[in-house]
Amino acid sequence: MTRKLNLRIWRGDSTDGGLKDVVVDVNEGEVVLDVIHRVQATQMGDLAVRWNCKAGKCGSCSMEINGKPRLACMTQVASFDEDETITITPLRAFPIIKDLVTDVSFNYKKAMEIPAYEHPTDLAPGAARMEQVDVERSQEFRKCIECFLCQNTCHVIRDHEENKKSFAGPRFFIRIAELDMHPLDRIKNRKRTAQEEHGLGMCNITKCCTEVCPEHIKITDNAIIPMKERVVDIKYDPARMFSGLLRREKRD
Amino acid sequence: MSQNLTKLKYDVVIVGAGGAGLRAAVEAREAGLRVAIICKSLFGKAHTVMAEGGAAASMGNANSNDNWMVHFRDTMRGGKFLNHYRMAELHAKESPDRIWELEMWGALFDRTKEGKISQRNFGGHEYPRLAHVGDRTGLELIRTMQQKIVALQQKDGRETGDMEANLKVYAEFTVTDILKENGKVAGVYGYWRENGDEILFEAPAVVIATGGVGKAFKITSNSWEGTGDGHALALKAGANLKDMEFLQFHPTGMVWPPSVRGILVTESVRGEGGVLTNNLGERFMFKYIPDVFKDKYATTEEEADRWYTDQDNNRRPPELLPRDEVARAINSEVKAGRGTEHGGVFLDVSKRLSAEVIKKRLPSMWHQFYELAGVDITKEPMEVGPTCHYVMGGVDVEPDTAAAIGVPGLFAAGEVAGGMHGSNRLGGNSLSDLLVFGRRAGAAAADYAKANGANPVSDATIAKAADRIEAPFKNEGGENAYSLHAELQEVTHNLVGIIRTGDEIKEAIAKIADIRARSQKVSVAGNRQFNPGFHLAFDLDNMLLVAESTAKSAILREESRGGHTRDDFPGMSNTWRQVNHISSFNGSEVTVTPRALPAIPKELFDLFDIHELEKYMTPEEIAKGGSN
Numbered sequence: 001m002t003r004k005l006n007l008r009i010w011r012g013d014s015t016d017g018g019l020k021d022v023v024v025d026v027n028e029g030e031v032v033l034d035v036i037h038r039v040q041a042t043q044m045g046d047l048a049v050r051w052n053c054k055a056g057k058c059g060s061c062s063m064e065i066n067g068k069p070r071l072a073c074m075t076q077v078a079s080f081d082e083d084e085t086i087t088i089t090p091l092r093a094f095p096i097i098k099d100l101v102t103d104v105s106f107n108y109k110k111a112m113e114i115p116a117y118e119h120p121t122d123l124a125p126g127a128a129r130m131e132q133v134d135v136e137r138s139q140e141f142r143k144c145i146e147c148f149l150c151q152n153t154c155h156v157i158r159d160h161e162e163n164k165k166s167f168a169g170p171r172f173f174i175r176i177a178e179l180d181m182h183p184l185d186r187i188k189n190r191k192r193t194a195q196e197e198h199g200l201g202m203c204n205i206t207k208c209c210t211e212v213c214p215e216h217i218k219i220t221d222n223a224i225i226p227m228k229e230r231v232v233d234i235k236y237d238p239a240r241m242f243s244g245l246l247r248r249e250k251r252d
Numbered sequence: 253m254s255q256n257l258t259k260l261k262y263d264v265v266i267v268g269a270g271g272a273g274l275r276a277a278v279e280a281r282e283a284g285l286r287v288a289i290i291c292k293s294l295f296g297k298a299h300t301v302m303a304e305g306g307a308a309a310s311m312g313n314a315n316s317n318d319n320w321m322v323h324f325r326d327t328m329r330g331g332k333f334l335n336h337y338r339m340a341e342l343h344a345k346e347s348p349d350r351i352w353e354l355e356m357w358g359a360l361f362d363r364t365k366e367g368k369i370s371q372r373n374f375g376g377h378e379y380p381r382l383a384h385v386g387d388r389t390g391l392e393l394i395r396t397m398q399q400k401i402v403a404l405q406q407k408d409g410r411e412t413g414d415m416e417a418n419l420k421v422y423a424e425f426t427v428t429d430i431l432k433e434n435g436k437v438a439g440v441y442g443y444w445r446e447n448g449d450e451i452l453f454e455a456p457a458v459v460i461a462t463g464g465v466g467k468a469f470k471i472t473s474n475s476w477e478g479t480g481d482g483h484a485l486a487l488k489a490g491a492n493l494k495d496m497e498f499l500q501f502h503p504t505g506m507v508w509p510p511s512v513r514g515i516l517v518t519e520s521v522r523g524e525g526g527v528l529t530n531n532l533g534e535r536f537m538f539k540y541i542p543d544v545f546k547d548k549y550a551t552t553e554e555e556a557d558r559w560y561t562d563q564d565n566n567r568r569p570p571e572l573l574p575r576d577e578v579a580r581a582i583n584s585e586v587k588a589g590r591g592t593e594h595g596g597v598f599l600d601v602s603k604r605l606s607a608e609v610i611k612k613r614l615p616s617m618w619h620q621f622y623e624l625a626g627v628d629i630t631k632e633p634m635e636v637g638p639t640c641h642y643v644m645g646g647v648d649v650e651p652d653t654a655a656a657i658g659v660p661g662l663f664a665a666g667e668v669a670g671g672m673h674g675s676n677r678l679g680g681n682s683l684s685d686l687l688v689f690g691r692r693a694g695a696a697a698a699d700y701a702k703a704n705g706a707n708p709v710s711d712a713t714i715a716k717a718a719d720r721i722e723a724p725f726k727n728e729g730g731e732n733a734y735s736l737h738a739e740l741q742e743v744t745h746n747l748v749g750i751i752r753t754g755d756e757i758k759e760a761i762a763k764i765a766d767i768r769a770r771s772q773k774v775s776v777a778g779n780r781q782f783n784p785g786f787h788l789a790f791d792l793d794n795m796l797l798v799a800e801s802t803a804k805s806a807i808l809r810e811e812s813r814g815g816h817t818r819d820d821f822p823g824m825s826n827t828w829r830q831v832n833h834i835s836s837f838n839g840s841e842v843t844v845t846p847r848a849l850p851a852i853p854k855e856l857f858d859l860f861d862i863h864e865l866e867k868y869m870t871p872e873e874i875a876k877g878g879s880n
Binding site: 013027028029030031034039040042045046047048049050051052053054055057058059060074076097098099101103104108111112115117119123125126128129131132135138139142143144145146169179182185226246 | 358624
């Protein structure tokens with residue numbers, strides 16, 4: 001069942017690079033990561049690629065396959081036509097390190113800027129009681145495997161490096177939403193900081209992030225839009241505007 | 253010596269950023285020390301992410317009869333009583349606190365009707381005991397601890413103005429040596445994958461939490477990181493490994509298509525009611541209930557089926573026997589010609605649960621089979637077979653402190669540590685193990701660092717470590733690391749795999765020695781910058797030491813127990829139970845020596861029915877009734 005596959009792989013580093021043509025064997029049932037490994041083992045021993053679990057659970061092998069942000073471990077070779085050349089390039093929104101590996105440290109910096117969960121001070125270990133239905137809302141966002149495909153595809157940063165400073169990106173909007181919907185978290189002003197400090201307002205809900213999410217998290221519908229709506233509610237609530245509650249709405 | 257050498261000073265360095273490493277880091281930082289966490293991959297990608305089923309802790313939320321003593325008994329039975337009793341005791345006593353602690357850090361486990369943490373059934377556990385989040389519990393654990401690390405960094409940021417002042421994550425970094433001065437740990441040495449630059453971490457205390465060794469085998473559930481790095485680093489630093497013959501072959505890995513062979517199919521599938529059948533449609537596990545478990549498992553399909561709704565009046569289905577038993581049974585069925593087209597057996601959950609419930613309780617399994625194998629598990633059975641999953645053997649440690657015996661300043665926790673699981677680990681005991689002993693290792697490393705202070709590294713030691721990194725580029729025309737790795741995997745798979753014989757193990761020892769000799773001349777293409785061939789040269793060296801320890805331990809143990817099955821010695825021997833195998837390394841080869849297993853103290857001995865102990869212990873041990 002082995003056949004030949006034409007691949008074009010981007011090779012290079014931060015200074016220079018380009019697409020290299022490779023012909024490699026492919027077997028039935030293989031995913032793109034399998035053929036990249038075969039190229040590595042037989043033709044390009046120093047081809048740089050990130051991967052870990054090879055089962056869609058760790059989010060390491062993010063790359064662009066024929067221009068689409070995908071996990072290489074979850075992309076079947078058979079999903080392309082047999083005579084089609086598959087072009088593999090690194091994530092575009094992040095700086096190149098080498099070949100298919102990019103510098104994703106932007107995401108880890110943003111993660112550090114979001115205030116951590118705060119547990120109620122009066123709850124003893126094991127004393128928390130939560131309904132399944134209440135934890136499920138946040139659990140949807142905690143499925144995130146941090147592949148950063150949503151960050152990569154989001155045009156607010158994909159084509160606008162200058163926005164990175166003030167825009168946390170979809171991955172971190174769902175992190176904020178997750179904490180905001182957490183039944184026990186003590187911090188109450190998360191929606192507002194999403195808007196004022198993490199650039200929620202820059203998102204114009206084109207849903208590109210939702211489309212590429214390998215965990216099928218409804219990023220736009222379940223996290224971004226509800227937060228945007230609430231932010232608007234709070235901001236234009238006449239009672240709050242008069243009483244100055246907006247400014248005072250901090251920790252309970 | 254590298255021109256770009258960066259020297260960093262810390263109190264405690266943690267090698268490994270999975271569950272055990274992160275838990276150790278939290279503890280050491282909370283003890284007030286400066287801590288570095290070294291990850292082999294990006295932060296949050298460690299193999300803990302792959303843990304699916306849950307974390308075992310006798311919180312008693314699903315069945316109030318559960319308590320630490322029941323959990324302790326189950327763990328000892330699962331390990332066929334080769335466990336270090338003290339580790340199993342600490343683990344059973346402390347795991348509920350460790351789970352509740354995660355909840356206080358923001359983890360969101362699935363709930364019971366009363367709103368408590370839900371607990372599910374798993375092989376070998378008498379009661380529903382696994383705290384879980386669908387079938388992605390490991391992700392929840394690692395993300396919670398990752399976020400706890402960030403919380404600690406934010407606190408440091410508020411106090412010092414620099415979030416990374418006292419706790420910093422060094423991602424995509426390879427550790428090549430644990431450094432010692434005057435017989436004590438002095439730090440670690442290695443290089444950044446990104447650019448190949450070398451870094452010296454000076455620290456009096458080092459915790460290794462590097463996980464497993466699966467990549468030394470051909471069919472494995474482990475990612476590329478599972479190359480026994482910590483096992484080998486510890487051996488080379490003068491620590492010993494314990495019981496390296498015991499490898500857990502998880503009974504259910506994917507078998508088709510070939511590219512996914514070995515990827516884990518969670519035990520939760522069976523916990524939720526999945527049944528195993530052969531190509532005759534026979535539910536074969538009833539034929540494989542061993543004598544030691546005869547009175548604990550259902551003998552008819554009717555009783556097994558009733559158990560799912562009434563656990564007080566029925567015995568458990570044999571699909572939920574400990575993993576070693578199920579893996580051997582599947583192996584036997586396939587060998588006898590009753591396997592599936594692709595050399596596995598069938599695992600079917602579609603007949604017991606609705607499609608909706610399957611997608612809710614086993615979401616990532618549904619996804620995994622649908623996307624990778626084109627199988628809809630809500631409608632059809634999965635094909636599964638054994639896959640190398642976990643190493644019970646590991647660094648010989650003091651149970652209470654996780655201190656590596658023989659190397660002051662070195663600690664080991666999680667899969668890389670030995671003793672906790674005996675000859676076979678129960679599902680769910682890994683996530684709780686890494687929390688319990690990660691915390692203990694972090695605390696003990698902090699105490700040690702406070703008591704001992706810095707132990708400066710000499711230039712000579714640095715020069716030696718630096719030479720080792722440069723070596724693969726100096727070998728011209730040597731062999732390719734990828735092909736040697738593939739060769740090693742064939743040898744381990746065929747000769748020291750799930751079923752072993754003396755002659756095959758001898759052959760394996762010779763072949764591993766040959767590959768090891770050739771590996772000294774591995775040559776690497778390209779430069780140091782993010783170069784997988786270069787990384788593999790070091791990983792290969794680690795895997796070879798692990799494989800040598802495994803084979804040399806396996807040849808000595810003339811019995812079958814847990815994750816060590818000898819076709820030529822099929823029975824379990826009560827005199828062999830009294831023996832641990834200790835691997836040490838003299839710089840050129842591994843030597844394995846027997847050592848007496850510590851006897852169980854009376855108060856733990858008395859937790860068991862004497863007739864059960866008679867199945868495992870010699871009459872003399874029974875007569876003694878415990879060690880004190």
